Each structure stands twice: as C-alpha cells, then as structure tokens.
Amino acid sequence: MRILRTVNSYSGLILAVLCSLTATPMAKGSPWSISATYQVKPGQKAKLTLHANQALTKVEIRLKGPKSESMTSFSVMKQDSKRTLSFRAPIGRTNWMASVKANIGSETVTSTFKFEIVSVGPLQIQLDKRGVKLDKGLITVRSNTPLEKADLVAFNIQSDQILNDLVALNQSTGSVDIRFDSLDPKNVRRLELKIYDHVGRWRAFRLVAWYVEIPHDDVIFESGQAKIELQEAKKLSAVVSLIQTEIKAFRTTLGRSDVNFDLKLFVAGCTDTVGSEQDNLLLSRKRAKAIARYFRSKGIDSPIFFEGYGEKMQAVSTGDNVDEARNRRAIYILTNTQPSGLESPGRRWRPL
Structure with a gap:
C-alpha cells in the first residue's frame, strides 16, 4: 500500500511490552512480610507467601477475592520460615485482600495486605500495513484479548507533531478499528502507536513511511548494448552514495541502525523509439539489470528489483523511430511498498 509520495509504506516494529504489575510488601522490621504473584496465565494458580521475620504462633490468614473468601491457620511459624497459599483467580484483573x-x-498483631492479580494469556496484537489508511483516519489491528485504548502520535516530514490522540477501544477484541482524525498521507513520516489491553499491558509500534525517487544523471549506453562503460560508472557511484544516505535516514527515523526491514530498491529501464518495440523492451530490461548488479556490487544490501519498460515510459512523447535522449533513461526508487507510477500490464518486478 502506497502511503505518501516522498516517504511511503509501513514497517511495524514492536518496541516494548509491559512488565508484570508489582506491589510493595510490608516494611522491613515488621514481624512478617507478604508477597504475591501478580500475573498468572489462565488456569495457573496464584500464590500468596507469608514470611515470618519473628517466631509466630496462632497464625491466621484470611484471603478475600471478588467471589471467594477463605481462612488458613498455622499453630506455629519459626523465624525466617515461609508459608505459601495457592488459589485460583478469575480471568482478567481482580482485587484481593489478605488479613493476617x-x-x-x-501480643496479638494484625495487618492487611491489598493486592491485584492479572490472569491473562500472552498479549498478541497484529498490525498489517494493509490495515493502515491514514487518509480515512483508520488503523485496523487484530487482538486475542480485549483492548482498552490506543495512543497515537504522528509527525510530519519536518518532524513536527501533527496528531496526538487517545482513542477508546471499549474492550474490543478480534478485528479492532482504531479511528482518528484523517491525515494527509503526503505529510506523514512517522506514526507512534501504543495499544493497551483491558488489564493495562501494551504493545507499541513505530510506523515509518518511505518513498524516495533517487535523483541522478542517466548512464549512457552504447547503441544496442547493456554494458556499463568505465566513465559512466562514475555516475552510478554518486547514486550509490545517495541510496546509502537514504537507507541511513530510514534507519534513524525507524529507530534501528541494524536493519532495513522491507526497504527495497527498484530499478526501471526505459528506451527511445528507435528499433522494434520488442527489442527495446529486452534491451531496457538488460540495462536495468546491469545497473542493479552494479548497485549490489557496491554494497547496497537492500533487496533490489529491476524491470524494463522499453518505449512504454517515455519522458517525452514521440513518434516511432525517434532518437530522443531524454527517453533513454532509468528510474531508481527506494521504498518499502510498490513503486508508484510504474504499474504496467504484463510487467513484473524481477528480484536480482
């Protein structure tokens, strides 16, 4: 899906996941301390542990949950001993209280310990770039657990903030639509998306759009040939530098310096109308492949695709058998979507 002209498409990246909830046990120096497991998988028992800092007798622990209440007693607990209670917690987020x-x-001593238990399976939120429609103010995700809200922040090409929105999701699950004020795709470079589930866990995505047509001086080939002459290779060396600069900028915007994700380089070859249409098609494809190979040999590690368009992509419209230098050209596009304006029946991009 093409998102915008200067920077296009999306690479979703999970940046962080919420850790388990925590609570503070009794202060040091108290006759006992209490700890609990605060996040359990469905069907797994939660645990409450009482640690005796001093010798205790006639110990009673009353545990109260949303739909249950129990009492456990011990006649004696030696100093530094522990007793653990196991119990089942309902699915979701529940509040509990332990009275000791x-x-x-x-001397008889009492204390109360309030805590929260989250009983949920692994959080799975899937975001596909086909579900991102900025011009309609819509992002669609899939979730295996009810979602509570989404926090969206968008930046334009100048890195100015153009959207800051908190969207209520009403504990929706399955396919979930996140709706916000529509954005002009041509003015968006980065979108930060943080999605929370009903128990406070979250997934964060950074969506980066990238689409750049690399400016260059066209390589001049000998008539009917696809070999890159030494003096013409200097033009391509300058292009290599521009491509590497764009890849670095993409990585910086995405926040990762070690990957390209699905950033691709497309090389399209075109000819004038001298010669037969079929010959020009094959020749333009060979020339595009030669240029693509040169880029690979100079260290461009992004996936490279090439295709020839022959006479079909004229920069200057001419009749048949016209020697027009402006039509003997190549187009270099760096993007993580399909290149715009190069769709043509029967044409398919060929991986190098």
Whole structure:
C-alpha cells in the first residue's frame, strides 16, 4: 500500500511490552512480610507467601477475592520460615485482600495486605500495513484479548507533531478499528502507536513511511548494448552514495541502525523509439539489470528489483523511430511498498 509520495509504506516494529504489575510488601522490621504473584496465565494458580521475620504462633490468614473468601491457620511459624497459599483467580484483573493475625509472645498483631492479580494469556496484537489508511483516519489491528485504548502520535516530514490522540477501544477484541482524525498521507513520516489491553499491558509500534525517487544523471549506453562503460560508472557511484544516505535516514527515523526491514530498491529501464518495440523492451530490461548488479556490487544490501519498460515510459512523447535522449533513461526508487507510477500490464518486478 502506497502511503505518501516522498516517504511511503509501513514497517511495524514492536518496541516494548509491559512488565508484570508489582506491589510493595510490608516494611522491613515488621514481624512478617507478604508477597504475591501478580500475573498468572489462565488456569495457573496464584500464590500468596507469608514470611515470618519473628517466631509466630496462632497464625491466621484470611484471603478475600471478588467471589471467594477463605481462612488458613498455622499453630506455629519459626523465624525466617515461609508459608505459601495457592488459589485460583478469575480471568482478567481482580482485587484481593489478605488479613493476617498472629501472636508474638503474648501480643496479638494484625495487618492487611491489598493486592491485584492479572490472569491473562500472552498479549498478541497484529498490525498489517494493509490495515493502515491514514487518509480515512483508520488503523485496523487484530487482538486475542480485549483492548482498552490506543495512543497515537504522528509527525510530519519536518518532524513536527501533527496528531496526538487517545482513542477508546471499549474492550474490543478480534478485528479492532482504531479511528482518528484523517491525515494527509503526503505529510506523514512517522506514526507512534501504543495499544493497551483491558488489564493495562501494551504493545507499541513505530510506523515509518518511505518513498524516495533517487535523483541522478542517466548512464549512457552504447547503441544496442547493456554494458556499463568505465566513465559512466562514475555516475552510478554518486547514486550509490545517495541510496546509502537514504537507507541511513530510514534507519534513524525507524529507530534501528541494524536493519532495513522491507526497504527495497527498484530499478526501471526505459528506451527511445528507435528499433522494434520488442527489442527495446529486452534491451531496457538488460540495462536495468546491469545497473542493479552494479548497485549490489557496491554494497547496497537492500533487496533490489529491476524491470524494463522499453518505449512504454517515455519522458517525452514521440513518434516511432525517434532518437530522443531524454527517453533513454532509468528510474531508481527506494521504498518499502510498490513503486508508484510504474504499474504496467504484463510487467513484473524481477528480484536480482
């Protein structure tokens, strides 16, 4: 899907995942401390652990949840000993309270410990670039758990913030539409998306659009030939430098210096109308392939595709058998979508 003219398409990247919820046990120096598991998988038992910092007698632990209440007692707990209670928690986020009463010598001491348990499976949120429609103010994701809200921040090509929106998702699951004020795709470079589920976990995506037509001086080939002469290779060396600069800028915008993701280089070859249409088609394809090979030999590590268009992509419209230098050209596009304006029946991009 083409998103904008100067920077196009999307690469979704999960940046971070929320860690388990935590709570603070009783202060150091107390006769006991309590800890609990705060995140469990469905069907897995949660645990509450009582640690005796002093010798205790007549210990009672009352555990109260949203739909259950229980009491467990121990006659004696030695200093530095532990007792663990296992119990089942309902699916979702639930609040619990543990009340502890015990004797320390002749003195009776009580305390209350409130905590929260999250019982959920792994969070899975899928984002496909085909589900991103900026001009309609719509991003569609798929989730295996109810989603609560989405935080969107968008930046233009000048890195100015052009959108900052918090969207309520009403605990939707399955295919979920995130709707926001529509954006002009030609004015968007980066979109930060953070999606929260109903228990507070989140996934974050950075969506980067990239589409650049590389400016260059065209290589001049000998008539009917596809070999790149030494003096013409200097023109391509300048293009290699521009491509590498764009790849670096893409990585910087995406926030990763070690990957290209699906950034691709497309090389299209075109001819004038001298000669037969079929011969020109084959010749333009050979020339595009020669240029693509040169780029690969000079260290361009992005996937490279090439195709010949023969007489079909004239920069200057002419009749048949016209020697027009402006039509003997190549087009170099760096993008992570299909190149715009180069769709043609019967043409298919060939991987190098």
